[in-house]
Amino acid sequence: MSHDAADIGAMFVHFLAMSMLAIGGALATAPDVHRFIVNEHHWLDDQQFSAAIALAQAAPGPNLLFVPVIGYSVAGLLGALVALAGMLIPSTTLTLAVSRWGSKRRDHRGVRAFVAGMAPITIGLLLTTGGLLALPLVQRQAAWWLIAATVALSLKTKVNPVWLIAVGAAAGALGWV
Amino acid sequence: MRVFSLLALQGFGGVLPVAQREIVERRRWLSREQFVETLSIGQVLPGPNVVNLALIIGDRFFGWRGAFAALAGMLALPLVIVLTLAALYARFAAEPQVAGALRGMGAVAAGLIIATACKLLPTLARNPLGRVACAVALLATLASVGVLRWPMAFAVIGIGGSAVLAAWWRLGRRP
Numbered sequence: 384m385s386h387d388a389a390d391i392g393a394m395f396v397h398f399l400a401m402s403m404l405a406i407g408g409a410l411a412t413a414p415d416v417h418r419f420i421v422n423e424h425h426w427l428d429d430q431q432f433s434a435a436i437a438l439a440q441a442a443p444g445p446n447l448l449f450v451p452v453i454g455y456s457v458a459g460l461l462g463a464l465v466a467l468a469g470m471l472i473p474s475t476t477l478t479l480a481v482s483r484w485g486s487k488r489r490d491h492r493g494v495r496a497f498v499a500g501m502a503p504i505t506i507g508l509l510l511t512t513g514g515l516l517a518l519p520l521v522q523r524q525a526a527w528w529l530i531a532a533t534v535a536l537s538l539k540t541k542v543n544p545v546w547l548i549a550v551g552a553a554a555g556a557l558g559w560v
Numbered sequence: 561m562r563v564f565s566l567l568a569l570q571g572f573g574g575v576l577p578v579a580q581r582e583i584v585e586r587r588r589w590l591s592r593e594q595f596v597e598t599l600s601i602g603q604v605l606p607g608p609n610v611v612n613l614a615l616i617i618g619d620r621f622f623g624w625r626g627a628f629a630a631l632a633g634m635l636a637l638p639l640v641i642v643l644t645l646a647a648l649y650a651r652f653a654a655e656p657q658v659a660g661a662l663r664g665m666g667a668v669a670a671g672l673i674i675a676t677a678c679k680l681l682p683t684l685a686r687n688p689l690g691r692v693a694c695a696v697a698l699l700a701t702l703a704s705v706g707v708l709r710w711p712m713a714f715a716v717i718g719i720g721g722s723a724v725l726a727a728w729w730r731l732g733r734r735p
Contacts, residue, residue, distance in 0.1 A: 415712035444638020474607020500724030507701025516670035533671025555664025
């Protein structure tokens with residue numbers, strides 16, 4: 384896949400914006416990354432998008448790594464670096480500027496109102512991300528069972544997610560999903 | 561930096577529990593209370609919260625160089641691993657087994673994220689907004705971003721902004 388500089392630039396700008404909007408963690412931005420990459424620009428399809436997030440979840444490291452994987456799927460190594468840089472620069476700058484200020488004002492009414500007000504939005508965005516990942520699988524009944532079993536096991540037991548991902552990979556490789 | 565690399569590599573599906581054990585219990589860089597406090601600052605600020613946590617701790621102990629060492633330690637090795645996986649996937653995506661395995665992993669990833677959201681739901685019961693307002697904000701987010709596919713900026717600034725104002729008002733009423 385080849386993209387010109389304008390495409391890569393547009394992706395960079397999109398991730399700059401995502402960085403500032405990533406209040407509930409990186410995965411909460413997945414719906415908007417999907418809207419931009421899949422719906423608007425058609426650089427990836429639903430299945431490729433889900434694969435990128437599944438790969439990032441299967442590998443060790445912070446969830447944010449789904450961003451360079453998406454960048455890589457769109458435009459190779461350069462895409463990965465551009466996406467990651469976009470995702471990190473604004474939030475990193477702000478964090479360093481504000482962290483000393485914020486630690487003294489944790490109980491400030493404004494800070495508490497911000498945390499409380501953003502909480503339901505974060506959870507809504509996470510549910511949307513889960514739904515988006517399930518999107519390419521809607522016609523496969525076995526996948527519904529796998530999703531339901533994963534939710535149940537994660538809620539009821541302390542099983543390490545990496546085992547669940549391994550089971551999912553094995554079931555998929557055997558052609559069951 | 562070595563510590564943060566170590567942390568990141570152990571963190572399958574999320575680094576936070578490992579970070580807490582290493583930084584608080586083994587290295588004793590921070591007390592439990594300081595850790596929670598630092599994390600909540602990392603969560604208030606935009607950006608991935610574990611990355612923010614690494615930055616703040618690195619900065620506090622070793623200045624801005626420490627902050628960037630922590631950031632690099634957190635990301636460098638996992639980045640190499642995940643991009644290697646992505647490159648392998650791109651090469652073998654046409655194989656039915658590989659495509660199947662990724663489909664299975666995608667289903668589990670969807671389940672894990674939905675479960676994370678479900679685990680966070682009970683925290684809303686103590687939210688100063690009250691349950692009804694929380695439910696409205698959550699469903700409005702789902703509908704606008706998930707169903708109508710509006711840009712997330714609308715949800716975060718529009719719905720989030722209104723919810724923050726409502727919380728501000730509620731917090732002022734019962735001090």
